[in-house]
Amino acid sequence: MAVCWFVGLTTLDVVHRAARRPGANEKVTATRQDVAAGGPAANAAVTAAALKVRAVLVSALGAGPVAQAARADLDSREVQVHDVAGPDEGFALAVSAVLVDDATGERSVVSADAALAVAPAPTAEGLAALPRPDVVLFDGHHPAVARAVLSFVDGMVPRPRVVLDGGRWRPLFAELLPAADVAALSADFAVPAGVAPGAADAAHGALLLGARSVVVTHGADPVAWSVPDVPAGGLAGRSGRVPVPRVTARDTLGAGDTFHGALAAALAEGAALPDACAAAVRVASARVAHVGPRSWLAHLPELPA
Numbered sequence: 001m002a003v004c005w006f007v008g009l010t011t012l013d014v015v016h017r018a019a020r021r022p023g024a025n026e027k028v029t030a031t032r033q034d035v036a037a038g039g040p041a042a043n044a045a046v047t048a049a050a051l052k053v054r055a056v057l058v059s060a061l062g063a064g065p066v067a068q069a070a071r072a073d074l075d076s077r078e079v080q081v082h083d084v085a086g087p088d089e090g091f092a093l094a095v096s097a098v099l100v101d102d103a104t105g106e107r108s109v110v111s112a113d114a115a116l117a118v119a120p121a122p123t124a125e126g127l128a129a130l131p132r133p134d135v136v137l138f139d140g141h142h143p144a145v146a147r148a149v150l151s152f153v154d155g156m157v158p159r160p161r162v163v164l165d166g167g168r169w170r171p172l173f174a175e176l177l178p179a180a181d182v183a184a185l186s187a188d189f190a191v192p193a194g195v196a197p198g199a200a201d202a203a204h205g206a207l208l209l210g211a212r213s214v215v216v217t218h219g220a221d222p223v224a225w226s227v228p229d230v231p232a233g234g235l236a237g238r239s240g241r242v243p244v245p246r247v248t249a250r251d252t253l254g255a256g257d258t259f260h261g262a263l264a265a266a267l268a269e270g271a272a273l274p275d276a277c278a279a280a281v282r283v284a285s286a287r288v289a290h291v292g293p294r295s296w297l298a299h300l301p302e303l304p305a
Helices: 040-050 065-076 124-128 143-154 173-179 202-208 255-268 273-288 295-302
Strands: 003-007 011-018 032-038 054-059 080-083 095-101 107-110 135-138 161-166 182-186 214-218 221-226 239-242
Touching: 003 040, 003 143, 003 255, 011 065, 032 040, 032 065, 040 054, 040 065, 040 135, 040 161, 040 255, 040 295, 054 143, 065 080, 124 143, 135 143, 135 255, 143 173, 161 173, 161 255, 182 202, 182 255, 202 214, 202 221, 214 255, 221 273, 239 273, 255 273, 273 295
Parallel strands: 003 054, 003 135, 011 095, 054 080, 135 161, 161 182, 182 214
Antiparallel strands: 011 032, 095 107, 214 221, 221 239
């Protein structure tokens, strides 16, 4: 079985679905509510586990009541958690307040992300006890955790492939991009001009900083992938676009995380980058077509091979 590590943020998502967004000083009645673990790394890990890849989440949860709720969901989805916060009941795991518009499926999120507490770095001994990864995905949260894992991974022979989840720019990406075999970026991702002078766009900026290949998602529009003109798995100097299946979007929460989890899983199984992108868009399309943070997982067997 292929193994993926997912390094970064875990939250507890409290999700409400409503017919419309409330205005100032207004309350609306929800038509549905869900509570599930969230965060880019955690959502990606859940996706990979559902795709029958061994998913290891290297994150900070702690032992408080919020963490217990998030951990219970992750355990039920067969995600192996390596909790760098350990039994610390005082570690403040963020709660994300999410509203999904019943008419459009679009989500609005308020969250502290990783701003409430500093996650400690994992030990090399702890990482060595985990199953050896084929792919390691970083989401740019918890800098001390990411740096420790990257240092550990760089010492492995052969070195696992490194994938970055670049939903939006975080300062840590300046350190992670030079190590990235695949930088998976959203259309909203932007490298600051002072970090990559002369970059024509986000993909170019990521390549200038050292990423070996780039994938850019554009919502319902085709996914673009590119590999610069250097030896890279037989795809040197190539680029392409992968169409996205047309579905009615009912819930966009975690769609990007789902794409990244499926991309990492496909790469871990040995898929070439274009094929991995095609697999990931099929999985992400299934995500947005179903209401709720976990109900879509029951529809994975319906996906084309």
